[in-house]
Amino acid sequence: xxxxxxxxxxxxxxxxxxxxxxxxxxxxxxRVIRVLLALAAAVTIAxxxxxxxxxxxxxxxxxxxxxxxxxxxGDRWAPRFAKASFGVVPLITATLWTTLIALVIAVxxxxxxxxxxxxxxxxxxxxxxxxxxxILAGIPTVVYxxxxxxxxxxxxxxxxxxxxxGAFSVLAAGVVMGxxxxxxxxxxxxxxxxxxxxxxxQGSAALGANRMQTxxxxxxxxxxxxxxxxxVLGVSRAVGxxxxxxxxxxxxxxxxxxxxEQGQTMTGFIANAALGDSRVGSIQYDTLFAVGLLLFLxxxxxxxxxxxxxRRYRQAY
Amino acid sequence: MIKDTDTDVPVLKPEEEARLHxxxxxxxxxxxxxKRGKNNDRVTxxxxxxxxxxxxxxxxxxxxxxxxxxxxxxxxxLIGPSGCGKSTLIRVLNRMNDLIDGARVEGKxxxxxxxxxxxxxxxxxxxxxxxxxxxxxxPFPKSIYDNIAYGPRVIGMKVANMDDLVEEAxxxxxxxxxxxxxxxxxxxxxxxGQQQRLCIARTIAVKPDVILMDEPCSALxxxxxxxxxxxxxxxxxxYTIVIVTHNMQQAARVADRTAFFTALADEGTGDxxxxxxxxxxxxxxxxxxxxxxxEDYISGRFG
Ligand SMILES: Nc1ncnc2c1ncn2[C@@H]1O[C@H](COP(=O)(O)OP(=O)(O)O)[C@@H](O)[C@H]1O
Ligand SMILES: [Mg+2]
Numbered sequence: 062x063x064x065x066x067x068x069x070x071x072x073x074x075x076x077x078x079x080x081x082x083x084x085x086x087x088x089x090x091x092r093v094i095r096v097l098l099a100l101a102a103a104v105t106i107a108x109x110x111x112x113x114x115x116x117x118x119x120x121x122x123x124x125x126x127x128x129x130x131x132x133x134x135g136d137r138w139a140p141r142f143a144k145a146s147f148g149v150v151p152l153i154t155a156t157l158w159t160t161l162i163a164l165v166i167a168v169x170x171x172x173x174x175x176x177x178x179x180x181x182x183x184x185x186x187x188x189x190x191x192x193x194x195x196i197l198a199g200i201p202t203v204v205y206x207x208x209x210x211x212x213x214x215x216x217x218x219x220x221x222x223x224x225x226x227g228a229f230s231v232l233a234a235g236v237v238m239g240x241x242x243x244x245x246x247x248x249x250x251x252x253x254x255x256x257x258x259x260x261x262x263q264g265s266a267a268l269g270a271n272r273m274q275t276x277x278x279x280x281x282x283x284x285x286x287x288x289x290x291x292x293v294l295g296v297s298r299a300v301g302x303x304x305x306x307x308x309x310x311x312x313x314x315x316x317x318x319x320x321x322e323q324g325q326t327m328t329g330f331i332a333n334a335a336l337g338d339s340r341v342g343s344i345q346y347d348t349l350f351a352v353g354l355l356l357f358l359x360x361x362x363x364x365x366x367x368x369x370x371x372r373r374y375r376q377a378y
Numbered sequence: 379m380i381k382d383t384d385t386d387v388p389v390l391k392p393e394e395e396a397r398l399h400x401x402x403x404x405x406x407x408x409x410x411x412x413k414r415g416k417n418n419d420r421v422t423x424x425x426x427x428x429x430x431x432x433x434x435x436x437x438x439x440x441x442x443x444x445x446x447x448x449x450x451x452x453x454x455x456l457i458g459p460s461g462c463g464k465s466t467l468i469r470v471l472n473r474m475n476d477l478i479d480g481a482r483v484e485g486k487x488x489x490x491x492x493x494x495x496x497x498x499x500x501x502x503x504x505x506x507x508x509x510x511x512x513x514x515x516x517p518f519p520k521s522i523y524d525n526i527a528y529g530p531r532v533i534g535m536k537v538a539n540m541d542d543l544v545e546e547a548x549x550x551x552x553x554x555x556x557x558x559x560x561x562x563x564x565x566x567x568x569x570x571g572q573q574q575r576l577c578i579a580r581t582i583a584v585k586p587d588v589i590l591m592d593e594p595c596s597a598l599x600x601x602x603x604x605x606x607x608x609x610x611x612x613x614x615x616x617y618t619i620v621i622v623t624h625n626m627q628q629a630a631r632v633a634d635r636t637a638f639f640t641a642l643a644d645e646g647t648g649d650x651x652x653x654x655x656x657x658x659x660x661x662x663x664x665x666x667x668x669x670x671x672x673e674d675y676i677s678g679r680f681g
Pocket of ligand 2: 465
């Protein structure tokens with residue numbers, strides 16, 4: 062018991078105060094929330110595993126009959142012919158062409174838009190540009206597909222430019238896909254550029270750099286990891302995009318050697334064939350999953366490269 | 379320009395004062411012996427001059443009626459309670475306020491006799507001659523070497539040997555011996571004090587005439603602060619330095635001249651605006667301030 066006493070003040074209350082304790086009330090709400098969150102996470106993981114299994118099981122069926130090397134390196138894709146052939150290279154070339162063309166459009170325009178929004182635009186212009194980009198991002202891909210097929214390929218390429226191409230081309234599909242991806246690249250890289258501290262721009266300006274120099278030599282390198290993430294996201298979307306290529310790139314699986322040729326991409330093949338009448342368990346049916354699995358692995362690889370690059374160039378301001 | 383060189387008599391005649399009130403819209407509320415912008419010691423060799431400078435952020439008047447001359451190859455300290463417009467005023471001196479939306483500068487600012495805010499003046503050219511070091515070290519996300527080389531490169535300076543220039547700048551900022559073996563490493567690996575000296579090195583690499591420093595030591599520990607102060611004494615030989623500091627001891631230690639600012643409330647709106655209270659040699663300001671408010675501030679009775 063303590064002997065020290067407060068002096069001077071009037072005695073507060075008779076008797077000793079209740080012994081002090083840190084005990085709190087039980088927080089049931091918090092526990093419930095934690096369980097719910099864990100559940101949500103579990104569902105996500107389970108779904109991913111489910112999708113993977115659904116891909117892998119039929120794909121294994123496919124690879125029991127067709128050697129992996131024949132699939133990966135074969136240059137003739139004719140899964141439905143009497144004399145069937147399962148070389149996926151033609152599909153890969155079409156995917157490569159459309160993806161590359163899309164990037165040629167999406168990267169410069171996306172980064173340009175990001176630069177404009179983050180470094181140049183006054184609030185007024187931003188207020189107009191941002192919603193325009195969002196609208197662009199909200200257009201259904203089937204509308205883009207239609208636009209690619211009728212306007213870009215039909216009107217621009219064939220009528221106006223007189224390019225002697227058929228009804229389809231990887232160029233038309235790629236260009237329109239690029240336009241579709243611009244908002245993605247723009248918005249992710251704009252976030253990265255806006256996150257660069259103002260102090261760095263001021264430091265650059267104080268040395269006599271103009272705005273373009275500051276943007277290209279200070280803001281860009283500082284935001285590089287985010288910009289890489291934006292481009293990789295664009296690549297993933299281009300590789301996985303289906304509707305535009307199914308409608309405008311063509312449906313014959315031949316090796317594509319020029320931008321004006323038609324070609325069937327991996328996604329284009331899956332979309333077409335899935336609508337067909339392949340019997341469950343047949344080799345044609347399993348082919349879908351082999352291509353799907355390849356697509357999945359490519360996307361996964363792109364993501365790993367992206368993570369590595371983002372880590373490599375991350376700046377801790 | 380209104381100047382009071384050596385007396386306490388009012389500088390402004392009543393009709394002049396009325397004109398100024400009308401012109402600025404702000405009743406500058408001072409006793410007759412405490413006229414604004416009082417210069418107790420005339421600057422004879424001014425490199426930068428401010429004449430009736432007013433700065434606005436939108437409708438808000440942050441700084442009112444500042445007359446101030448900066449002497450060549452001297453260190454001038456700007457002191458005063460926070461919010462009195464020191465940062466605003468120092469940004470006037472290299473047109474950094476141009477980068478702030480809504481900021482507007484009125485009045486005349488000259489550098490070597492040339493009006494810095496004239497129509498044909500390019501703010502970028504101004505900043506090439508009048509460099510700036512900021513409150514928080516702000517190195518670029520580049521190597522130490524490239525941080526220094528950046529300025530000369532962007533302004534297209536003719537450099538015979540960039541390695542030599544980098545060494546010279548780092549030596550000038552008393553950083554060379556510490557970093558000479560890791561020039562290719564990221565500047566972010568340096569300590570705060572080293573980063574700030576890197577920012578000084580980066581500034582002197584473009585060979586400016588004036589270096590502005592806005593509280594350059596406020597993010598640093600006492601040892602790093604001492605090193606920067608020693609460095610300033612060195613730099614003084616070749617550069618004119620203007621430093622904002624909230625640390626009065628620092629002003630007393632490093633500055634040749636000191637200008638004391640305070641914020642005055644508008645009688646009508648209550649908006650506070652920064653005014654120059656007193657300007658003179660550091661010794662005079664600290665040992666025999668002529669304005670009561672200066673005395674209160676430096677003796678710690680205010681702010
Ligand atoms: N970018 C800005 N926009 C609007 N008001 C500002 C801005 N910068 C400073 N101010 C205002 O101007 C006044 C002076 O600020 P500042 O120059 O930073 O003072 P100090 O550096 O003396 O603390 C303050 O009232 C501040 O709120
Ligand atoms: Mg300040």
